[in-house]
Amino acid sequence: MVELNPKERVARLFRREAIDTMPCFSGMGMVTIQAIKEMGIRFAQVHTSAENLAGSAIKSAELFGFDSVVIPYDMGTVAEALGRGISLYDESEDILYPTVPEKWGDLDEVEVPDNYLSNARMPMVDEAFGILKSRANGQFAVGAWVLGPFTFAGQVIELDLLLKGVKKDKERVEAFLTKMTDLTIEVAKHYQSLGVDYMNVREMGSGTDLLSPRMWKTLIKPNLDRIFEALESPKILHICGSTDMIIEMMNECGADVVSVDQKNNVAESRKKLGNDVLLLGNFDPYGTLCQMEASEVEAVIKKCIDDGVDAVWPGCDLWPDVKEENVKAYVRTVKEYGKKASPAVGRLT
Amino acid sequence: MASKEELFKELAEGVVEYEEDRVKEAAQKVLDEGYDPLDAIMDGLAAGMEEVGRLYDSNEYFVPEVLMCADALYGGLDILRPHVSKEARAAKGQVVIGTVQGDVHDIGKNLVKMMFDVGGFTVHDLGRDVPLDNFVKEQLRTDSEIVAMSAMMTTTMLGMKKVIAMIKEKNPDVAIMLGGAPVTKDVADLFGADGYAESAGNAVSEGIKMIGRLRELRQKEKQG
Numbered sequence: 424m425v426e427l428n429p430k431e432r433v434a435r436l437f438r439r440e441a442i443d444t445m446p447c448f449s450g451m452g453m454v455t456i457q458a459i460k461e462m463g464i465r466f467a468q469v470h471t472s473a474e475n476l477a478g479s480a481i482k483s484a485e486l487f488g489f490d491s492v493v494i495p496y497d498m499g500t501v502a503e504a505l506g507r508g509i510s511l512y513d514e515s516e517d518i519l520y521p522t523v524p525e526k527w528g529d530l531d532e533v534e535v536p537d538n539y540l541s542n543a544r545m546p547m548v549d550e551a552f553g554i555l556k557s558r559a560n561g562q563f564a565v566g567a568w569v570l571g572p573f574t575f576a577g578q579v580i581e582l583d584l585l586l587k588g589v590k591k592d593k594e595r596v597e598a599f600l601t602k603m604t605d606l607t608i609e610v611a612k613h614y615q616s617l618g619v620d621y622m623n624v625r626e627m628g629s630g631t632d633l634l635s636p637r638m639w640k641t642l643i644k645p646n647l648d649r650i651f652e653a654l655e656s657p658k659i660l661h662i663c664g665s666t667d668m669i670i671e672m673m674n675e676c677g678a679d680v681v682s683v684d685q686k687n688n689v690a691e692s693r694k695k696l697g698n699d700v701l702l703l704g705n706f707d708p709y710g711t712l713c714q715m716e717a718s719e720v721e722a723v724i725k726k727c728i729d730d731g732v733d734a735v736w737p738g739c740d741l742w743p744d745v746k747e748e749n750v751k752a753y754v755r756t757v758k759e760y761g762k763k764a765s766p767a768v769g770r771l772t
Numbered sequence: 773m774a775s776k777e778e779l780f781k782e783l784a785e786g787v788v789e790y791e792e793d794r795v796k797e798a799a800q801k802v803l804d805e806g807y808d809p810l811d812a813i814m815d816g817l818a819a820g821m822e823e824v825g826r827l828y829d830s831n832e833y834f835v836p837e838v839l840m841c842a843d844a845l846y847g848g849l850d851i852l853r854p855h856v857s858k859e860a861r862a863a864k865g866q867v868v869i870g871t872v873q874g875d876v877h878d879i880g881k882n883l884v885k886m887m888f889d890v891g892g893f894t895v896h897d898l899g900r901d902v903p904l905d906n907f908v909k910e911q912l913r914t915d916s917e918i919v920a921m922s923a924m925m926t927t928t929m930l931g932m933k934k935v936i937a938m939i940k941e942k943n944p945d946v947a948i949m950l951g952g953a954p955v956t957k958d959v960a961d962l963f964g965a966d967g968y969a970e971s972a973g974n975a976v977s978e979g980i981k982m983i984g985r986l987r988e989l990r991q992k993e994k995q996g
Contacts, residue, residue, distance in 0.1 A: 524901070
């Protein structure tokens with residue numbers, strides 16, 4: 424039987440070509456504490472060194488048999504490059520992701536400096552992608568992600584200002600989101616120019632936990648349409664939280680793939696979208712890999728596959744402090760139970 | 773001259789329709805006419821917010837609308853609350869609230885805070901991205917009966933476990949409330965917390981439902 428290497432497996436999945444088995448990968452962070460410990464560093468040290476960032480991604484994939492490596496891990500790199508600072512919590516022994524400490528107080532204050540792609544940690548992330556590309560050698564697909572414009576806007580502007588603004592000050596908010604969309608496209612294209620194997624756009628702050636489907640259609644979708652129009656394939660749209668009411672619109676944004684989290688009713692979504700659409704999801708990474716007993720993991724992963732995903736994706740970044748046995752069960756189940764064809768992707772015989 | 777019922781209805785509708793100026797005007801009239809400000813808060817503003825909760829639960833309102841309703845509610849509360857008797861305010865107790873270190877999202881926290889504000893609690897708001905020690909220090913400093921912590925991201929929720937242990941060790945009677953997107957009932961139980969709100973959405977629902985319970989309690993107090 425043909426055995427593909429991880430890079431081929433992922434590439435073929437995105438092209439909806441037959442594969443040997445389901446790849447175990449993600450479009451979000453998959454760094455594990457086991458890898459960090461083995462490297463003799465602390466979590467706070469992975470975000471500021473290209474060697475640690477790339478090294479911890481590769482080490483995690485090697486330890487558990489992931490088909491991909493995905494960086495960066497925190498959501499603050501671009502906001503920091505715009506001059507918003509970064510809290511690294513480097514004194515903390517805990518797992519705390521860097522956050523953006525200073526948001527702009529008003530939409531009119533937002534300025535995008537010309538050279539932001541070479542500011543702050545952006546060059547370090549580029550260097551880490553270079554390391555991943557040079558060391559991957561087909562053993563891993565190299566994934567990248569950007570925040571969608573609405574979610575990114577929430578990183579640099581007070582979210583409540585933004586949310587109230589969409590009702591009270593719609594034109595200004597729309598103009599601002601257009602600006603953020605330009606920025607998202609520029610960052611994503613930049614990563615694509617570095618040769619990443621796929622691009623995940625995470626518009627995670629826009630589910631119907633927060634916004635109405637109508638607002639999603641008028642405020643979020645046009646910007647996503649423009650992003651996916653501008654990007655090369657493979658390109659994925661991931662939204663976490665409540666997505667049942669917007670899943671069809673998500674699929675009309677021009678992405679090759681739609682990804683959802685555990686709040687989505689995937690069996691229903693599969694019916695709505697049909698069998699030709701690539702659909703990824705949808706287990707709760709914290710609950711499944713950090714809390715459950717290892718013996719319970721298999722059923723969770725099998726349910727995702729039975730519900731009709733084309734690849735099992737976690738609903739969010741893996742929480743790094745995973746239980747080793749749970750991750751092994753997750754990877755094993757994806758690769759074994761994923762030998763059968765999924766709705767949109769056949770299997771090599 | 774507007775009747776008490778008319779003014780309370782005006783307050784409630786102003787909250788539901790997120791018309792802040794309308795609420796402020798009605799609140800001022802309540803004071804001018806000499807009606808009880810606490811009644812106006814509970815039967816006007818809080819009643820309106822309960823309706824907002826219903827609209828949210830039935831997917832008619834989403835978070836932007838709820839935030840604007842909350843602004844309208846505060847518009848009235850800021851006018852009425854200074855006139856609530858000191859005894860009525862002191863009896864309610866104190867709460868320390870904040871989002872834990874590593875979390876810079878505070879919408880859920882602010883909605884839960886609103887519930888305490890409406891209920892007449894003295895709220896010590898530590899803001900967001902709060903170092904864990906600060907919750908403990910603030911509880912000890914203020915002798916608050918409740919500590920309410922929120923974490924919207926999984927990546928920060930584990931910090932809450934430490935705070936709970938630290939506070940319970942020093943003062944086992946303090947009630948701990950957890951809220952935020954990733955915190956489930958199981959997790960709250962595991963951490964030894966006393967209450968929880970399941971998600972950002974649920975923080976909205978739960979916060980508002982707590983207002984409903986406060987209203988019920990007040991009705992009972994009045995009847996008793």
